[in-house]
Amino acid sequence: MFRLINASLWLIVCMILNGSKMKKNIVIVGGGISGLALLHYLNIRHYFDDEVSIQLLEKGSRPGGTIQSTREDDYLFENGPNGFLDNKPNTLKFIQEIGTEEHLVRASGAAKIRFIAYQKALHALPASPKDFISFKLLTPLDKLRILMEPLLPRGKKLDESVYDFGRRRLGRKFSELFLDPMVSGIYGGDAHKICLRAAFPRMAELESKYRSLFNAMIRLKKKGGMPQGTLTSFTGGMAQLMDVAAKKYADQIVCNTEIKTISRNGPQYIVYSQDTQYKADELFMCTPAYRAADLLKSMDASVSESLLQIPYAPMAVIGLGFANESFQCLPQGFGYLNPSSEKRKALGVLFDSNIFPERAPEGHLLFRIMIGGARFPDIIKKSKEEIINLALDEIQQHFPTKASPKKVFYRMWPKAIPQYDQTYVHVKAKLQDQLKQLPHVHLNANYWNGISFNDCILDARNNSMAIS
Ligand SMILES: Cc1cc2nc3c(=O)[nH]c(=O)nc-3n(C[C@H](O)[C@H](O)[C@H](O)COP(=O)(O)OP(=O)(O)OC[C@H]3O[C@@H](n4cnc5c(N)ncnc54)[C@H](O)[C@@H]3O)c2cc1C
Incomplete structure (x- = not known):
């Protein structure tokens, strides 16, 4: 009898708690890969939760951002x-x-062979140690300098540029021929300015863990090697993925909706487009940094200023x-x-x-x-x-x-x-601190944890778990 009363009481308490549970509105501003991937992961996470509403607001006529x-x-x-x-x-x-x-x-x-232009001619990049020995753009002295890498100590500078890192470990010629074009190929960036730790954290991590990149390669090879990866797309191009994702979540995506301002109302944020207001208990900013800066400015000028420094x-x-x-x-x-x-x-x-x-x-x-x-x-x-x-x-x-x-x-x-440049690490640390003034606002775009398509998807997954 006592058990029965206890169970009934528990049921009533649960009903009251559920009844009083507030609906949570999650708003995502921006529908590039960062925003769309986030929408997907939030849907998975809140699949059984009727009390959560998720909306993605996109300025363009279709989601995709730079993926077109x-x-x-x-x-x-x-x-x-x-x-x-x-x-x-x-x-x-x-x-x-x-x-x-x-x-x-x-x-x-x-398409395996890649080239580098040097003195107006194209030269195949070495794909194996044998190719490297016969690679004509490096003199025997340059090759000797590269082979000295395992003897060198770890670097100490936190904001060292990619160029300086390469020069310190592998010599000036290596930086000029390999790292300088790699940075411009990936970031459109200047290797003298892009920060190794921010832009290529894995490389910095390998140096800090194994001291030498050669040592790291040998140790990792023993463990099965570093995953190489093949460039991959879709039969309909990269936009095919975005179109299918947009269709899957069509009822949660509002296109042709440019967000103009965002204000704060107690614990909630009000997101304004030209003609509609959206209430947000959790707000994910998936626009470029300079757009997030505009939108967050009226609520926190310091966050906005830091975003503009990227x-x-x-x-x-x-x-x-x-x-x-x-x-x-x-x-x-x-x-x-x-x-x-x-x-x-x-x-x-x-x-x-x-x-x-x-x-x-x-x-x-x-x-x-x-x-x-x-x-x-x-x-x-x-x-x-x-x-x-x-x-x-x-x-x-x-x-x-x-x-x-x-x-x-x-x-x-x-x-x-x-550009994840040498000031970036400092700006990001400052922003992480400043964002404490805007609880439940999350930055989720390619200027935060990596610019690649892969990075954006992983960051979205991690961010989807950042809310309770
Ligand atoms: C030319 C180029 C080549 C690249 N090549 C590669 C490559 O080969 N491989 C690779 O991995 N990566 C590559 N990248 C990088 C990668 O494509 C991007 O980092 C990634 O697509 C960015 O996604 P995102 O969602 O963070 O931002 P974006 O794609 O910029 O999306 C932001 C979205 O926010 C929307 N928005 C902005 N303001 C508002 C507002 N006020 N209201 C509502 N919506 C708004 C925009 O319309 C846009 O849809 C390349 C990038 C470029 C530009």
Whole structure:
């Protein structure tokens, strides 16, 4: 009898608690990969919770942010990211959960060789220790300097640039030939300014754990090696994933909705578009840093100021489609990068249709030229015509032809990629502290925990667990 009364009482208490449970509104501002992945993970996390409402508000007519694929005349041009490395199980699981696994395409084996432009000629980058020994751009002295790496002590500087890190461990020539173009290829950045610890944390971690990069390689090889990864995309281009995700969560996504201001009302935030207000108990900012700065300014000027200290590099992406017969010698391999010593406006060229053959019609090829970056920020002052001419000039330098392109694609990103530079580590630490003044506001975009597609998805997953 006593047990029965106890159980009934417990049931009543539960009913009262449930009855009084407040509905929680989660608002996501921005529908690039960061916002969409977050929407997915929050839905998984709150699958059984009727008391949670989740909405994603996106300025554009469709979600995707910088992920935009254009199909025209049987060419497929990527305006933003070209693909992602398939060595992160978290990304592959995300793709499977969204339902686009069957559309995955891996880079063709023929695109394995990568080149570097040096003194106006293309040189294949060494892919094995044997290639390295015969690699002509490094003198025997440069090679000896590289081989001294295991003898060197750990570095101490927290905000050391990628260039300085390379010079300290592997010599100046290594930094110039390999790290300088790698940084401009990934970040559109300047290797003298990009901070190793912020932009390539894994490399900094390996030095701190194993002292030497060579030692790290040997130790990790014994444990099964470092995952390499293959560049991967979708048959319909990168935007295919975004479109499928947008369809899956259509009833929670509001497009053509630019957020204008955000204010605070006690524990809640009020998010204002042109004509609607959204109440948020948890607010995720998935816009670029400079947009989050505008939107958070009226609530906390210091957060806004710090966000504005994260610089962005501009980038123009040009696609040039030609008939194969326009060239005596067709490009081989993946593409090439220009080290800054080449003094070119283009950061590099990808041979897109070698990587993913279905990106150009039969008998044609597609080049993708990246121009600008931190090295050439004045790109934003050039006209579209001037930029296309720069791209044509870049192609002519290594693949001379009298033919005109059959197809031209053009995309300018005035603020393409956030720069994890030497001030970044300090700005981020400051921001983490300042954000305590805005409880339940979360920053979730590519300027926070890595710029790559893979990083954005992982960060979204981690952030989805940050709320109770
Ligand atoms: C040219 C280029 C090439 C790249 N190549 C690669 C690559 O090959 N591989 C790779 O891994 N990564 C690559 N990246 C990086 C990667 O694509 C990006 O870091 C990532 O896509 C950024 O996603 P995000 O969601 O954080 O931001 P974004 O894609 O910038 O999304 C932000 C969203 O917020 C919305 N928004 C902004 N303001 C408001 C507002 N006020 N109200 C509502 N919505 C708003 C925007 O419309 C946008 O949809 C590349 C980036 C660029 C630019």
